[in-house]
Amino acid sequence: MIRSEFWVVLTLGLALVGVRNRALGDEGMWLFNNPPKEYLKKTYGFEPDQAWLDHVQKSSVRFNSGGSGSFVSPDGLVMTNHHVAADAIQKLSNQENNYLRDGFHARTRSEEKKCVDLELNVLQSIEDVTAAVNAAVKPGMSPEQANAARRGVTAEIEKASLEKTGLRSDVVTLYNGAQYHLYRYKKYTDVRLVFAPEQQIAFFGGDPDNFEYPRYDLDFTFFRVYENDKPVKLEHYLKWSKNGAAENELVFVSGHPGRTSRLNTVAELEYLRDTAFPFLMQRLYRMETNLKVFSDRNSENARRAKDELFGIQNSRKARDGGLAGLLDPALMARKRAQEQKIRDAVKSNPELADVVDAWDRIEAATKKQLEMNRPYAMLEMGAGFNSIYFKIGRTLLRANAEKGKPNGERLREFRDSGLESLEQELFSAEPIYPDLEIVKLSDALTHLASELGTNSPVVQAVLNGKSPRLRAAELVTATKLGSIDIRKKLYAASSDELAAAKEPFVELARLIDEESRALRKKYESEIDEVKRQANSQIAKARYAVEGDRVYPDATFTLRLAFGTVNGFEENGKKVPYVTNFAGLYEHSNEHQGQPPYDLPKRWLDRKDKLDLKVPFNFVCTADIIGGNSGSPVINRNAEVVGLIFDGNIQSLVLDFSYDDVQARAVSVHSAGMIEALKKIYEADELVQELLGTSK
């Protein structure tokens, strides 16, 4: 499943920035203010006009928990994937009402359930602020100064925009610093659950079928957005296509791809291959085992850990595929040849003399990265303190220090324009289970000791003379951060009051804060900034060499992708573009209906009611990646023909390189969604709302 994984991005030490990228075929995650109009016109005879683009943009929704969605009715109905919604559904569930397992269906508006901490964003406008940002960075500044100046001006632009418009305002770094755009979002925080199927059918086939095709998943969930306790009234929403996706049809995907690394230099890719990915995989393996062990103890444990375990397994399978791509010498040879071509061109062009050593500067930065990767990941990224309590404790500690500083000098996550979202998360009513937190923290502290050495001063300070297990239990037992009131009190506290509270996780964060901040500062100035400057130079050189059909690497901001609905060949056999309900039942039978191939009871009971030939899932060539989960697939008329939920196994190298031979995006078919809602769930009111036939 292609849900976005912020923590993965962070653990890998990847900056969320990119460089110019020359596109081929259906390649590209295009900016809404720079779509490939000419190519579309030439290839498909279709040119989206500004009204079309505005309409699709304002119908598109970003899930800040990591995914995409769209408005699909004038009454604020939002469609996304079940696995994007899972985090919110899990937080609404408890031992009595296991909505994640059993599904949820509000038959009336009053039954719709308000989510605990979900924030949705809808992009309203894009403004180019490159000149203003660049003006702040003076020639001759050190990397550290340049980084501070850029952070300062960015925070000011965002704050001014927020104050002026009331809209969430984020400066987005595009083309790796060649451009900076200000994105303004309408923000919705009253989001209510309308309909979710059983996870069994949403994630039918489980981990074995994840990232595979053919596929049979009803991976959707519907929410409704409220304002002032009433459903919002929308001008822009997507209508439903009568027939849904057809073979060879041109389709568009409007969503929020999280991150790509397509124009990384070879040195960066080798760092990912030999250091960052192996380190990440190691963490994923241990976290997966640890949560599996916890889950296997009893069914309530399994329920508590379910969504987190899914996220880890999903990342493990995705990153395993990504690493396999990096270990493919053919891919690396291609990258090496591309790089050599640009380097040769740069060498022979005297105007680009200052770019000649850009690759070497990046390589030197990756060497530094290699040196400090582990302490940085364990301390600053928090890998050594895997617990919600630690996250809260550190946020309280740092908010206390940062809020007193001028806006432009703060750590980025504490800038004024982001505080509202930060508070939404900090004061979330998300259930926390102390037993699960002890298990996670205990393992993380063990990992911390292994990585940094048990005798190292920072580990000795953290463990405080105890074993990791004992220390974790002690901290979790003593913390009061389970209480939202306490969090609010400590958030409002003075520095002295915070210290006097002796909250265990605030104090734990304090113990490592000096060392951790120093690592971050070093990382940002000596690695990120050096890479940003060098990559930005390379980007300009590429532009000179390769011309102008370009899109930036993914940044979890709104992009437009396109492609055709098409099967592919695998091991000499054609894999058809579409599956149907008959295939679902056959696939279950092939596995004797055993988990994860078991079907919910009503799917067995109501099989006869279904038209088994109705399309269920399908694939297309659109260029998507993690974060695109929940994106609508639309036709030329901007009507919904499907819902992106995954990529096939061949698509897992799309992080590094686009391919339209075998790589495919996997979607739920719009006709299959209606068929299931009608015949299995008898959700007639929802069907009518989607089809626009409500009375």
Next chain:
Amino acid sequence: MIRSEFWVVLTLGLALVGVRNRALGDEGMWLFNNPPKEYLKKTYGFEPDQAWLDHVQKSSVRFNSGGSGSFVSPDGLVMTNHHVAADAIQKLSNQENNYLRDGFHARTRSEEKKCVDLELNVLQSIEDVTAAVNAAVKPGMSPEQANAARRGVTAEIEKASLEKTGLRSDVVTLYNGAQYHLYRYKKYTDVRLVFAPEQQIAFFGGDPDNFEYPRYDLDFTFFRVYENDKPVKLEHYLKWSKNGAAENELVFVSGHPGRTSRLNTVAELEYLRDTAFPFLMQRLYRMETNLKVFSDRNSENARRAKDELFGIQNSRKARDGGLAGLLDPALMARKRAQEQKIRDAVKSNPELADVVDAWDRIEAATKKQLEMNRPYAMLEMGAGFNSIYFKIGRTLLRANAEKGKPNGERLREFRDSGLESLEQELFSAEPIYPDLEIVKLSDALTHLASELGTNSPVVQAVLNGKSPRLRAAELVTATKLGSIDIRKKLYAASSDELAAAKEPFVELARLIDEESRALRKKYESEIDEVKRQANSQIAKARYAVEGDRVYPDATFTLRLAFGTVNGFEENGKKVPYVTNFAGLYEHSNEHQGQPPYDLPKRWLDRKDKLDLKVPFNFVCTADIIGGNSGSPVINRNAEVVGLIFDGNIQSLVLDFSYDDVQARAVSVHSAGMIEALKKIYEADELVQELLGTSK
């Protein structure tokens, strides 16, 4: 489950040697030629005489697959644990007959099934050969020379003994080189499966209950030993106790503890804690995940991977507990204080002047170990080539080279006295599943690239321009080593013929052989030998300081342990010494009968027939460890009162330090075994044989 884990020992880089150890309370894994007679007499008023010791020794059986057992009838019936037998049962199973899952019951001798490659050893005699071994090592020899000389004389002693007696002859290094004993074994290779319960009940509670207590496992299996196609007739076998283990009773455990590290120096323990254990855990996590993913695809995959997956999960849980012990500052402080005491004593004794720097020499050796641990584990230990095919291919390659050398100069596993056992394994009819081998090898090659760097020459040579996945598939598809005939042919081939065969896995082994052998040589002379010499000096010093109640660290050779049948306290509550059948059903109900707490159908159907008050599992204080699995628990009359199958979670630190406060050995009760055999399995003929009431 406390099955022995040779590969773990190897991956940890632990030598199977120990130093003198002063025992307290019921501590000790005693040599049969040096039992703690005085202590037993003084404390328990019982003194085993030589006849008792001989009888128990010759009734004890070693499973070379990694475990213990005992003769329990005059007709060659052998009792062990189901999880010790699982490897053999798995190898007898196929898609049609899943004996591991469904159990097996031969109602007549003709139905008993011959195992594929099981070798059982029964210790016949022990001879002290210390003088002969020491005579070969001359003063002034370098570590490398000393190691070679010792290996040479050892191989000669073993060969001479084999030729003279026809018995398997192994020189065992005890007290870390302070003593060398020649162990002579009667060897049985025609071993037939008689009875095994369903794995469900043998391993009831699965991973969650593993190493926990209270417990409810029927973890037994019976084999029968044949010679000349007839059951052997035995003089020495254990009779069945009428009542079984009673609270506070003195009991003995005769079995083969695999390895302990109780007298490691602090430097060695810190190496284990910060390097060896974390590296091993990382491998276990990835192998567990990898096999789980393979198993989850379908039920046949699950069957194929089952025993291997169990072994990995079992090690993961055991080692996790061991690491937690090492990370307990209290344990390490105790170790440090003990070490300081000896060091102080040594310093103040001029006669021990050459021992003063022994600890520093060991610490220096652990630094070297730290440097070469990863390449050594990946290449020489084979962690980078996790496949049965590689194991076979390397054995063929090395046998070809080693058999031509004088006996004393060969790698230890190819010495004459061991060749028969080596061939038994090499030509095993164990089923090999190419799909599973691809999955394992592909992951191992990925790990190899991560550990040694994809660009390193050895990795480049191994991958041969392909990705790990492609290379693994290519090798497994091309190999012919699935055929035993081919293996036999290549084993008999000349060096030229072997090279001409171009067998992929032989050639793969050849690619790394020079580097791998060099690592081994360096490891053995610069680490093992240095430690052996230093530890041996320390052992003598300890002896001078601490006196003579001593036993050597475990070496997977026969030992006698003792203790009392006793519960323990946990979190302020008393945990009773025994469980019963009623508790089994309750425990299943607490988990709604969901796996791994589901019961086999006949256990549900025949519940009414059982006397639910009959004891099922019990605990005692005997000093046991991995490798003791399947050991008989006997009373003063050498009658079976139970069957060791596990230690509780508190026992997982017994690798490093004995404890009788909470640590307990867990056994199946003899009365419970009879009750289940009679009432659930209607195995009357087996019950009569055990009770000696056969007609």
